[in-house]
Amino acid sequence: MAVAALVDLRGLRTAPSLTEAERQVLRQELQERLAACDWFTVGVMAPWAAAATATLRHCEAALDWSPLAPLNGHDPQGGTGAAAAEAGPVFLKGNQNTGTFSLRQENGLGEGLLISGHSPADPEAEDTWGPLPLDFFG
Incomplete structure (x- = not known):
């Protein structure tokens, strides 16, 4: 599957493998879209x-x-709930507005990174982008 724009990712259950050229195009588009937003939420499957x-x-x-800081002590680096979370697939939700992230075990998900932009002053800028590969920024 060729990916030429962020919209091409919409509706996918799992992030596709991307070429370096596709990553560069998506990074540029994502930067432009993020610049129009005030804060973000992140979902990681x-x-x-x-x-x-x-x-x-x-x-x-x-x-x-x-x-972001772990919410309720669910720190996968060794805090409460780490053993359960390490047992299998997880969903991480991060929220810049609260400054925290939560982590829960969840089966049946795909794999990838979702970023949602929020802008109360400009609702047209708001959207969710992804799923991007887990190593998109790594």
Whole structure:
């Protein structure tokens, strides 16, 4: 499947493999779309907690976002709930507005990174982009 724009990812259950050229095109488009938003939520569908957290951290670093803190002590790096989260597929949801992320075990998901842009002043800028590969920013 050739990917020429973010809209090509819409509706996919799992992120496709991307060529370097496709990644560059998507990064440029994503940067332009993100610039129009005030804050973001992130969803990561991953095979285990450490992969979800690594994806979040790479995304934060690449986009110069402040790191989100784990909500309710569910820190996949060894905190409460880590053993359960490491047992299988997980969904991580991060929210810049609250400054936190949560992590839960969830079967039946695909794999990938979703980013939603929020702009109360400009609702036309709001959208969800992805799924992008887990290593899109890594």
